[in-house]
Amino acid sequence: MTTANLAKSFRVGLVQMCSGRDVARNLRDAAALIREAASGGAGYVQTPEVTNLMELDRERLFAVAEPESANAGLRQLADLAKELSIWLHVGSMVIKASDAKLANRAYLISPKGEVTARYDKIHMFDVDLPNGEVYRESANYEPGTKAVVADLPWGGIGFSICYDLRFPYLYRALAHAGASFLAVPAAFTRLTGEAHWVTLLRARAIEAQCFVFAAAQGGLHEHGRETFGHSLVVSPWGQVLAEGGVHPSVIFADVDLAMIADVRSRVPSLRHDRKFDVVHADGKAAEVAS
Template sequence: MSDTPKSFRVGLVQMCAGRMVDRNIAAATELIRAAARGGAQYVQTPEMTNILELDRERLLAAIKPEVDDPGVTQFRFLARELGIWLHVGSLALVGERGRPVNRSLLISPEGRIDARYDKIHMFDVDLPGGESYRESASYEPGHEAVVAALPWGQLGMTICYDLRFPHLHRALAKAGARFLAVPAAFTKPTGLAHWHTLLRARAIENQCYVFAAGQGGCHENGRETFGHSLVISPWGEVLAEADVQPAVTFADVELQRLEDVRRQVPSLRHDRPFDVVYAADTPPNEVAS
């Protein structure tokens, strides 16, 4: 008789992080404990769990290398104490080359960091209404896509703006991911327009469960984020959704459901190579009637 788990419980931690690292860590800790009390075996926090800061000088003064970061220490302790897989959606850290990085950490129930992912795609945009963001001015982008092992299957790790790049998620699915993680701090305008649509699309086209913990509400730095943390099935169904306020959102993930979807519509096996060509102008002797 197989001892492979047939399901597991996900807990998504939604926050409204501010500028004070210690307060954010304390708020995250309380919600992670609540997720564990609710039976979650995999707990995910949002992007920028430790600080949400747009001012580069204040950011640099507040963050530390991973080895010295108090949040990393606390979250490793929590994962071990609670016996959970703790996916810290992202932390602002000083990277190995001295520049800030937007880094996601997957921590095992033993308190071991099993995977690291540095956000690849930087949020450099000018939004309607005058909002402007230049993430690349503060953070060094990552260069490696990451698939990590969970007891229930492989997890593809992404962060926020990565959601808009479907080829990244396809590559993760083709590399064996059964779950796609999209911890985020989506702005309210982009969230209203695109959050649900993009997350459902990534789930459907890659036939993966999608777990997306978000920041939500009005932050100290003046930014407003969308919230609405979501768990999406491989068929595109919304299994669980938060509102805007800090909270934990739970969903039970059925592994057979994923296998059924992939068997019914085996599109992951149907990719074909192709070339892109530029069509020539219609020859002069081919005149439309």
């Protein structure tokens, strides 16, 4: 066990952005806010979903998206993490996975500037909203197939991205796999964010008995989409420890590691999970999504 593992707390910095169509500008904005987070004492810094590019048009997306192996933005962020000696969690980047599909991919970068974990968003946001907005994430992005828990000096962190938030079994599985912290970088729409964002994040924290770190996009973006913002840090007891507004900013929270064991001892629900079958009243087996 390292000295860092013996720490009783650490500071989280969540970067809230309003990313647009200009990748270089988005990366400059992200870098400035990451520096602000580091100067404020954050050892772990998280940026929101699609940090490098907020775009819906397929032609524009594929014109500027780069593969991971040649991604200048990822190299810049890795160099910045090394310079600042922080754990940098890039909430996600638009990555060219093939000629036909992109990946909505998160990266965890160590203070040595090394990528230690990757996660591709599993659940695709395909929806027709009441206000007339239409989203077909699956038209451009290849969904991930693996949930990921990675090691931080203070404990395991489970990955997710935005729409994943609506699938509670993912977070329960991450907690059982050793996560003490759950990451939910996002670009929630204003409409759904106003209705559900805080409630869902608190619920995931309570259910999984983990800290939740959720850096968000916020504001009116160049392509016309409006996102909710309100980046959040939530405790395993469901308390909101820090909350952002709508505009680009950094929010901070000090994470008391003792709270995880305390909450899990007071309500030991993670130890009480049981396997069961779901059946119809007539005795026939029901189909249940896993």
